[in-house]
Amino acid sequence: MKIWYQVSVDFAHHQTFARHLHAYANHVASPGTSVTVHGMDPDIGRGLPQADVLLSPVSYHQTIKRLFLRNARKAEAGGYDAFVVGTYAEPALRELRSLVEIPVVSAAESTLLTAFSVAPKVAMIGLSQQTVPFNRASVTRHRFGERVSGIYTVNEVMLERTLDQQFDAPQEYIDQFVAAARIAIAEGADAIIPTEGVVATIVGVNGITEVDEVPIIDGVGVPVICAETAITLRRRLKIGPSRKRAYVRPSPEALKVLFDTL
Known part of the structure; x- marks a missing residue:
């Protein structure tokens, strides 16, 4: 299993945290599972302090939500089996589950x-x-x-x-x-x-x-193990997000127009 674990911290400024988080996530994962931890993308965060990113709703929308939406698509396109929303703010959780087919697990x-x-x-x-x-x-x-x-x-x-x-x-x-x-x-x-x-x-x-x-x-550890469980449920029992109302997928045309430029 391959799990993309996304957080909002700029790892360029917090390399010790990044190292420990990556090591610990892989430590608690099951044998054969690989967890890749990702922080803020430089072109989105542009070196802004966390306070500037988090405290203003419009800044949060332009940085954190954009980061998670873009990287969930990257994870799916890159062959990852699940995407973990590793920040407890749960940015764009409903939107993420409507955007990709792989499981989206909220910490x-x-x-x-x-x-x-x-x-x-x-x-x-x-x-x-x-x-x-x-x-x-x-x-x-x-x-x-x-x-x-x-x-x-x-x-x-x-x-x-x-x-x-x-x-x-x-x-x-x-x-x-x-x-x-x-x-x-x-x-x-x-x-x-x-x-x-x-x-x-x-x-x-x-x-x-x-x-x-x-x-x-x-x-x-819990989000990592829950991601493994979500992957297993999808593979063995075909359990995925509801597409009736809660997590309706965009059409292929809408995906191309709205999300290819994220």
Whole structure:
């Protein structure tokens, strides 16, 4: 199996994160599965800081959504068997599933569904306050609100330049994550999801699988394994996205006119 794992981070500025994410995604994958991790395309991001890309809706539309739509088509054309939306903001998820035939797996949706299989109430712990609105939007999109006990952060603010440093000396960051998890547990969480790639990768790489008997849902491993499952379901049982209403495919003519220039 070949899996394209797409995130929105500019790897040119976060090479340590890119290296750890790629290694960990392939570590958790099944034998014979290859996971290729992709970040921001230079011609789309143009070196802009993450804050400029994420905080303005129109900038987000012109960069992140365009990135995911274009690269999902690249993945399908390049022979990949599944495309993972590795950012918990789930950019253009509905559009992606209508655009390609290969399975599109959302990190947010897959980890939440997995968490619900082992716990009645689930908390999400993100990178910073900037990520909270995106997490809330994902919960609302999937109508999971009744089972999400809260959305928390490791830090109120996380500056771009400090992201990679967490991998070289992770203990302080892990301690902060555990402290946030304990607050979430005290407020009703029976499972915890570390959301966004940096948090999920640090937690996964360092083997944090539970806090005070509460399971930590692997935010990188689960999407990879769910992508493998989606591939198997498609191959063996012919299960794919609904084309009746939810994920109607564009006509071949529309694909050529609208998407060949992405």
